Amino acid sequence: MKILVADDDPQLVRALRITLAAHGYTVVAAPDGAAAIALAAKEHPDVVMVDLGMPRLDGMRVIEALRGWTDAPIIVVSGRTGSADKVDALDAGADDYVTKPFQIDELLARLRALGRRAASSVSDPLVAFGDVEIDLATKTVRRGGQPVHLTPTEWRMLEFLARNPGSLVTRQTLLKEIWGTDQVSDSGYLRLYMSQLRKKLEVSPSMPVHLLTEQGMGYRLVLDG
Structure with missing residues (x-):
């Protein structure tokens, strides 16, 4: 490289x-x-x-x-x-x-x-971490082989992180991606949706190893936790 x-x-x-x-x-x-x-x-x-x-x-x-x-x-x-x-x-x-x-x-x-x-990022629509598999093409999530139901907002948040694995995604970027504007203020919405995603996808939601918070900046999806 x-x-x-x-x-x-x-x-x-x-x-x-x-x-x-x-x-x-x-x-x-x-x-x-x-x-x-x-x-x-x-x-x-x-x-x-x-x-x-x-x-x-x-x-x-x-x-x-x-x-x-x-x-x-x-x-x-x-x-x-x-x-x-x-x-x-x-x-x-x-x-x-x-x-x-x-x-x-x-x-x-x-x-x-x-x-x-x-x-x-070339063409593979599948993103996996732990026992979770995200299919970006069909917009589905499975954990341990079983389907996981996500709300539309939870999916949009997870999808953007999954399309940028390993990279830090700022709160402002997520707000723009989810709500379509960078003028929306984060009044705890992102923390709420991230908490819900951790409950559904992390082994220990209170000690996440994949869906991480970068204090004061944003979030990062780590595939190898």
């Missing part, structure tokens, strides 16, 4: 080159936003890692530019820890967000999840 690393910190880029290459990844690097866009068009990477604070064009502009023509997963790796920065990046089109400094094991796990998402 080819990864584009867009970051103006040469020491970090050098460390990522060595570490990622040791795990079988091919790495191409860009020192600024404009170079990142040009290199993405030339190399067609499988995953893009982008810092927000880069010269020439910042990371937000890079994300927006890439989303104009590619569906390649984008993971932000940034020193900005504020929830507003994270939500803005995710709403702009990023698939995940890791704050610096980070543990390399966590970064590798996020990359594997994004790689699986990219591979599974």
Whole structure:
């Protein structure tokens, strides 16, 4: 898998080159936003890692530019820890967000999840975790081989998470997908529907391992729990 690393910190880029290459990844690097866009068009990477604070064009502009023509997963790796920065990046089109400094094991796990998402998004309508199987084509859910009844809103929420496995989905994105507008305020509706989904699909709803909450940001469907 080819990864584009867009970051103006040469020491970090050098460390990522060595570490990622040791795990079988091919790495191409860009020192600024404009170079990142040009290199993405030339190399067609499988995953893009982008810092927000880069010269020439910042990371937000890079994300927006890439989303104009590619569906390649984008993971932000940034020193900005504020929830507003994270939500803005995710709403702009990023698939995940890791704050610096980070543990390399966590970064590798996020990359594997994004790689699986990219591979599974081609044509496979089946998404499975634990003893649950979601058929996106027929809009059905089975647990332990038995059908699970979901309300229309529960299905829309689960379907969007299932179409983006491993990726963080913001609350605002879910509100727009479910109710058709980004102006609806979350007055606990998402928490309620997520609670209902956990009761129907998780082994231990109070200690979920697949339908996870990212505090202050949104939700993530983890297939390997």
